[in-house]
Amino acid sequence: MAVERTPVVEVRRSERRRRTVAAYREGERVVILIPSQFSRAEETAWVDKMLARLEAKDKRGVRSDSALMARAHQLATRYLGDYDDAAIPAGVRWVTNQRGRWGSCSPDDRTIRLSERLRDMPIWVSDYVLVHELAHLIEPNHSAAFWRLVARYPKTERARGFLEGVAAVAGTPYAED
Numbered sequence: 001m002a003v004e005r006t007p008v009v010e011v012r013r014s015e016r017r018r019r020t021v022a023a024y025r026e027g028e029r030v031v032i033l034i035p036s037q038f039s040r041a042e043e044t045a046w047v048d049k050m051l052a053r054l055e056a057k058d059k060r061g062v063r064s065d066s067a068l069m070a071r072a073h074q075l076a077t078r079y080l081g082d083y084d085d086a087a088i089p090a091g092v093r094w095v096t097n098q099r100g101r102w103g104s105c106s107p108d109d110r111t112i113r114l115s116e117r118l119r120d121m122p123i124w125v126s127d128y129v130l131v132h133e134l135a136h137l138i139e140p141n142h143s144a145a146f147w148r149l150v151a152r153y154p155k156t157e158r159a160r161g162f163l164e165g166v167a168a169v170a171g172t173p174y175a176e177d
């Protein structure tokens with residue numbers, strides 16, 4: 001069971017600092033540098049803000065391009081392992097310019113792109129999109145054979161429903177590709 005730990009925060013006031021605030025990790029602690037003239041209220045507000053920023057940064061690291069590539073390898077081995085290297089992409093990355101699509105695959109150069117919007121969704125949803133795109137490396141079209149491959153991922157229907165719901169709420173027709 002994971003225990004949520006709040007980091008030990010050490011606030012250092014600096015005469016040299018004017019308006020800028022900085023934060024970094026030092027072992028188990030988080031050190032936050034603030035200008036010496038900050039009030040207690042400003043200090044509290046900035047500590048919260050900087051902790052949130054550090055946490056967001058950590059989260060991006062966990063779901064980086066290299067982490068995504070590693071995940072694609074895992075999923076390809078687990079669900080499409082009988083195809084050996086045919087299901088292993090040459091590259092996988094997050095993209096922002098993926099309007100109207102959750103993911104895409106170029107079978108020619110064997111690269112996969114996933115919309116950054118999936119980063120904030122549960123891992124089983126982005127896993128589904130990855131499996132979907134990996135299956136395109138084997139079956140380029142949305143054929144019955146393609147869907148049989150995708151169905152090997154047990155949360156396929158749940159994830160498709162989730163994505164449909166997100167698109168409906170956003171009012172944007174997001175399509176699988």
Ligand SMILES: [Zn+2]
Nearest residue numbers: 132142176177
């Ligand atoms: Zn597709």
